[in-house]
Amino acid sequence: MAGDGCNGNGAAAAAGVVPEIKFTKLFINGEFVDAVSGKTFETRDPRTGAVLAHVAEADKADVDLGVKAARDAFDHGKWPRMSGYERGRLLSKFADLVDQHTEELAALDGADAGKLLLVGKVIDVPSATQMLRYYAGAADKIHGEVLRVSGKYQGYSLREPVGVAGVIIPWNFPTMMFFLKVSPALAAGCTVVVKPAEQTPLSALYYAHLAKLAGVPDGVINVVPGFGHTAGAAITSHMDVDTVAFTGSTEVGRLIMESAARSNLKPVSLELGGKSPLIIFDDADVDMAVNLSRLAIFFNKGEICAAGSRVYVQEGIYDEFVKKAVEAAQNWKVGDPFDVTTNMGPQVDKEQFEKVLKYIEHGKSEGATLLTGGKPAAAKGYYIEPTIFVDVTEDMKIAQEEIFGPVMALMKFKYVAHPRMSQTICILSF
Numbered sequence: 001m002a003g004d005g006c007n008g009n010g011a012a013a014a015a016g017v018v019p020e021i022k023f024t025k026l027f028i029n030g031e032f033v034d035a036v037s038g039k040t041f042e043t044r045d046p047r048t049g050a051v052l053a054h055v056a057e058a059d060k061a062d063v064d065l066g067v068k069a070a071r072d073a074f075d076h077g078k079w080p081r082m083s084g085y086e087r088g089r090l091l092s093k094f095a096d097l098v099d100q101h102t103e104e105l106a107a108l109d110g111a112d113a114g115k116l117l118l119v120g121k122v123i124d125v126p127s128a129t130q131m132l133r134y135y136a137g138a139a140d141k142i143h144g145e146v147l148r149v150s151g152k153y154q155g156y157s158l159r160e161p162v163g164v165a166g167v168i169i170p171w172n173f174p175t176m177m178f179f180l181k182v183s184p185a186l187a188a189g190c191t192v193v194v195k196p197a198e199q200t201p202l203s204a205l206y207y208a209h210l211a212k213l214a215g216v217p218d219g220v221i222n223v224v225p226g227f228g229h230t231a232g233a234a235i236t237s238h239m240d241v242d243t244v245a246f247t248g249s250t251e252v253g254r255l256i257m258e259s260a261a262r263s264n265l266k267p268v269s270l271e272l273g274g275k276s277p278l279i280i281f282d283d284a285d286v287d288m289a290v291n292l293s294r295l296a297i298f299f300n301k302g303e304i305c306a307a308g309s310r311v312y313v314q315e316g317i318y319d320e321f322v323k324k325a326v327e328a329a330q331n332w333k334v335g336d337p338f339d340v341t342t343n344m345g346p347q348v349d350k351e352q353f354e355k356v357l358k359y360i361e362h363g364k365s366e367g368a369t370l371l372t373g374g375k376p377a378a379a380k381g382y383y384i385e386p387t388i389f390v391d392v393t394e395d396m397k398i399a400q401e402e403i404f405g406p407v408m409a410l411m412k413f414k415y416v417a418h419p420r421m422s423q424t425i426c427i428l429s430f
Helices: 060-075 084-100 102-113 117-138 174-188 202-214 228-237 250-262 286-302 315-330 350-365
Strands: 026-028 031-033 040-044 051-056 145-147 155-157 164-168 191-195 221-223 243-247 268-271 277-280 310-314 369-372 387-390 407-413
Touching (some): 060 191, 084 117, 102 117, 102 202, 117 174, 202 221, 250 268, 277 286, 286 407, 310 315, 315 387, 315 407
Parallel strands (some): 164 191, 387 407
Antiparallel strands (some): 040 051, 145 155
């Protein structure tokens, strides 16, 4: 299926062909299966808004089956009982298979999430297999300690796998976040039930297929695409899930903590939203600072929790910085993520597209000055121009709330107040 987009500066973008979508069913106990309800949901190409595939929609009944498969594999299967060396060997084989399918996997994330194909091939997929190989190497190095105790006693600690891990991953880095969470769990001997984001389920299903080819036993990895309020909630509240790892919004993180506490008091690992600042001082190299600030906010179309969305620039270089930052943003090519000359693809879906545009309207209505961007960058698809605001104050929504889009809020400062001193001092950059 072809998709298209256009560059914000008017240049035509190349259309990229999406690979055949092979896996759209739930993956439970080593098999691809339909949802119990028979329901499916659409996953769309953000380049055009067109439907890419209909994916089986998991809800509580399907999560119950996935958790049962994971529990049986943990309680009675060989995965937690085999040596760390053997687990590591299978995980290394898994990594080799992912490497062999790099082009296809990067294309799936490009079509499903609007991510740059080139970045997927040189960063996302290689980083994922690097993580997987790291934990494959760690699998036989999980040691306890011998403790010195008084008297005729012996004390020691032993690290054991927790059990069934519920994994809920976000849509902005579908591949890297899958392996960031799944790799250490598998290395330790845990089994997993993974809910990929409903916006980007395709690559997770492919990884489940490759894991089976690598020899990972049935039930060890289960993938249940679906929505947060159904499949996600069923995972976090399940009495047979022993721990949950989640990356996403702060709001949902609170709900997950509450659900985990109300069920079996399972431990929870959360990676939530951010509003990261860049602070640029008078003695900084302005050209370098402009390039770094552009990358910090416009990389991955601003859909990153560590995006440098607040940029504080000291007054001595402020005017020069603003001028060059605007030029840099206008030269940041928006277009089809399959075009190797593109710097920024579309937002992940219509909802995120409209959310970012709404924040841009908030910025304008609250008194910030829009210097560049601020509009859709194409007639179709979810493309937004790289956007820069100045005259931003700390009480504005664009300075306070995570936008998760290509919107830079620029603020000028004179001095930095040291928290332990009443007077104001100037801190120089390195």
